[in-house]
Amino acid sequence: MVNKTLKKKIESPKLQKKGRLPVKTAVKKKRSTKAPPTFSKPGKPVIATPDTFINRDLSWLGFARRVLAMAEDRNLPLLERVKFAGILGMLHDEFAMKRIGGLKRRIRKQKKPHGELSPEDELRLCREELHDQARRISKLVSDQLRPALAESGIPILDYKELGKKQISYLKKYFRESVEPVLTPLAVDISHPFPLISTLGLNIAVTVAGLKRKADRFLRIKVPTNRPRWVPLPDNSGYVPLEQVISFNLNYLFPKAAGLKVYLFRLTRVADNDPWEQTIPDDPEAEIIPGYLIGMVTNDLTSRKFAGVVRL
Structure with a gap:
């Protein structure tokens, strides 16, 4: 305690002014003439680039490619490979x-992407990937899956490969079970083009009439309430329903000559958000009984008339 008190008295400025103690000479520091360093504000990091994120649509198709790889895997059971081939078709439709x-809507609105792929480039890449996967799955089905199914006792046959007894059986099946539910729709000046449902399989028929110079166009919808694969007697195989209809059109048009048949299927848009279109301003309206049912019903109805994106 004595040492601390003595130290405080020695360092007291009053004693130094009276001359009792020597005044400490302070060394003056020269001021620097250099300007203080300036620090620039850090800029925003550039992260919105195509190399930074995984594109949503291409990632979706990447998952579909992995499903395709499962269908191509020879180590899996045959029916598992067939199942994966069907899943791939569902993914492409969705x-x-x-x-x-x-x-396509983004292209029409001409939205400028922020460092991402442009809608035009993204659509082009998606189409290329879809076409490549469709080519590979078609080759897989024709070269591997169908021959393997035939070896396993589940042959899928073409109508042209059938014998007389099998053709006679399918003609009877067509007259009794399929023809009553078919409704051919003609397209001409007085009959506008009919509404084509999405993902439905259709048969386009052109008929060369005797008194008409131009061919007549008709559309037949393949019924969904009949088996898509028609079984042959004695478990000898299966034939696609659309082939059974196509090779028996002479019963529908007995006097027509020069029948030409084409199969087609179209896909309509289903990406509209029903919440954005039908939600009211009052948030309490959501709990009104029947509101959600009406919203879903309106959305499903509008999908029937949505734009076509694939043929």
């Missing part, structure tokens, strides 16, 4: 309905 329409 992608066309939900994503292709959205990309």
